[in-house]
Amino acid sequence: xxxxxxxxxxxxxxxxxxxxxxELVFYLEKIxxxxxxxxxxxVYGSAAFILLDEPDRTSLDIDIAGPYSQADMGxxxxxxxxxxxxxxxxxxxxxxxIEWVSHxxxxxxxxxxxxxxxxxxxxxLTVTTVSIPxxxxxxxxxxxxxxxxxxxxxxxxxxxxxxxxxTAVRRLPPPFGRDTLLLENLELLKQDIELWKAKQ
Numbered sequence: 001x002x003x004x005x006x007x008x009x010x011x012x013x014x015x016x017x018x019x020x021x022x023e024l025v026f027y028l029e030k031i032x033x034x035x036x037x038x039x040x041x042x043v044y045g046s047a048a049f050i051l052l053d054e055p056d057r058t059s060l061d062i063d064i065a066g067p068y069s070q071a072d073m074g075x076x077x078x079x080x081x082x083x084x085x086x087x088x089x090x091x092x093x094x095x096x097x098i099e100w101v102s103h104x105x106x107x108x109x110x111x112x113x114x115x116x117x118x119x120x121x122x123x124x125l126t127v128t129t130v131s132i133p134x135x136x137x138x139x140x141x142x143x144x145x146x147x148x149x150x151x152x153x154x155x156x157x158x159x160x161x162x163x164x165x166x167t168a169v170r171r172l173p174p175p176f177g178r179d180t181l182l183l184e185n186l187e188l189l190k191q192d193i194e195l196w197k198a199k200q
Contacts (some may be wrong), residue, residue: 018058019096021050025120027062027096030083031076032122039071040126043119044108044138046150048129051119054153060096067103068111068130107141107182109134109171132158133168136189140169141176143185151189152196162190 019027024047043051046059062085077087086097108130115131129135132154139147154160169186170177 018060019050019062020056020058021053023096024050024059024062027083027085028120028125028127029122031079031085032125034079034082035075035124037072037075038124038126039076040069040128041071042068042111042116042128042130044129044135048119048135049150049153051127051129052117052154052157054150057150060093062098064098064100065106065108066100067106068108073100103173107172107176108138109168109173131168132160133164134171136160136165137168137172140182140185140189141179143188148192152192155193155196162193165189 042065043062044065045061045063046057047062050057050059080087080098084096086093086095088100089095089097111128111130111134115134116128117131118126118128120127130138136151136154139151143151166186169182172182176182
């Protein structure tokens with residue numbers, strides 16, 4: 001089920017609905033229908049976890065790794081807006097939208113062809129994500145409660161070792177692979193993995 005959030009503005013109270021898997025796939029289908037040329041999008045963040053079937057996972061945005069995606073930006077923007085998804089809104093948005101993330105903000109390793117994960121495919125649109133260790137490594141730049149839940153879900157579903165994640169961290173583009181907070185969060189993850197194992 002989608003999550004609902006109260007929205008206050010101009011003295012009014014409204015409701016913001018975040019995407020669940022059904023709604024996310026609906027948007028992807030609409031984008032695919034509006035495209036006239038092949039497009040390949042590498043997603044990460046919440047959209048990847050939703051498409052990997054994490055229970056009750058929702059989000060307001062679809063994070064796309066721009067440098068790792070192949071699409072005509074003008075066509076993709078028009079297709080997204082035709083589907084009802086604003087593309088890189090200028091202000092922080094409380095509505096469903098797409099975030100095209102440039103290399104400057106992209107805490108994500110370059111996808112490896114032999115370990116990319118196919119998440120969804122339409123007539124023209126293909127949606128993939130990086131390997132499980134790389135997806136986990138991308139979460140360590142913040143590693144809040146939601147990130148911890150995402151990582152715990154992945155580790156429970158798909159075999160991955162701490163060493164795999166360490167290696168994935170070393171693949172992160174600069175400056176993220178040497179970020180002090182990220183490396184501290186990597187140590188926290190090591191403790192969490194032991195805790196999760198003990199609870200199984």
